[in-house]
Amino acid sequence: MYYQFYGLKEAPFNLTPDPRFCFLTNSHREVLANLQYGVQARKGLIVMTGEVGTGKTTMIRSLFETLDKTVLAAYILNPKLSLSDFLQLLVINFGLKNVTSKATLLERLGKLLVDRHARGLITALIIDEAHALSAQLLEEVRLLSNFETYNQKLLQIVLSGQPELRDLLNRPELRQLKQRISLRCHIKPLTPAETRNYILSRLEIAGAVNPFIFANRAIELVYQYSAGVPRIINNICDNALLSGFALERGLIGEDIIREVARDFDLEPPTSDFNTTAPDVSLALEPSGAGEVDVEQRQPPGELARTDAISGQAIRHGGPQAFGGACKQERRWLRLFKM
Template structure:
């Protein structure tokens, strides 16, 4: 009801992230630049961490929105799954048929799909949000996906997005190989007091307040 009183078109503060309200602090801009570079250069593994509410999901949506048209995207948000379910979710979001497929079939079809995209000069990206919920076993499965490659290029770019606890999980000895494959690691830090003021005015402006 307060929108009309304050001459706002929409509510300036909502719990659901919206790319329209993205406020790029210095930390956000740095992360966005690094991730764009990583995807363009096909570095393989990338990591984005930040506290709850720091803007990770909104930043990823903005990143995807600004990518080239040759990008093929699979976004995973449900990370409390089994190994086979994870591969199935990845394939399904890439647009592949997963009905009645076992894990071996899913992996084979994913590999064939990625080779096909490579031939078309497309750049497949896998974004796994809430990655701190992945078990070490599932993270190892994700690492194995990065083995899908040609003689000169990675067939799949992987972005792990999660809360700071994700770094603690990745620090486990059994995940050493995965850590070594992460080419770009970004962390979104809390905004400063000055940026907080800018953030409030930014959201009011986007909401329609003049």
């Protein structure tokens, strides 16, 4: 809807994880390197954690893209399963035949793992949203990790989940599973500089000739309201572009960001900015030494490709809900008049 107005070819801030927009911060690169090393070096059990919306699923998809045909990986996206459903998914994902019981499954799976290992091949089990796993399924994961030779694990297991996964693994009854963890990694939210590069990069990938659509302080507010979480950044920026289009504003200022934040009932920044200062877009060039990393010094065409994180923020609520809804209605009326 706002593409032509801002010179875009497509939506730059979709909530789906499009690999074309993959943006790897230092934290994401470190996590991806840990996942690659853990699987390829046959380290066994690997745990990845991160707050909601920081890109855990995107890291899993990036891992899949880096693995070659020597790796057979089963991916379980929804861990809220019964034991029988969990075992059935293993049968389907690993292509096991004539499985009539759990004992048969373990026997067939053992043969598959031994055969693949003998041929230099890797087998992996990747479980997303692992913080939602029941204690019973976590015990099954521990038992699956027992497939091993004298010096290597036969099944590489990746558990990905929110920080609650760490608390879950710290339970006394799961200490045996915790002791089997060979690698741990955690995705950090974006820094202010990474948030700016993230926004500019996504706009440039979406076709913007001039990606400086967001004023400097608007980007600062996006960072503060989102706390550097990519999913929330995407939601704020997408709605800000819609508002800017409705208002015929070629430059997204801090007033639009504040309005969008009120509409989504986001917490206000802990420290505010001087609202009387001029709002200038081209103040976005890198500042002095010590504040800018290598990615910041790159021109927009060379920015690291970015990562779109899927999900959805909660809309409306709180004392500003009625006023926000009225503004949304006026915004849509402007759109329909165009």
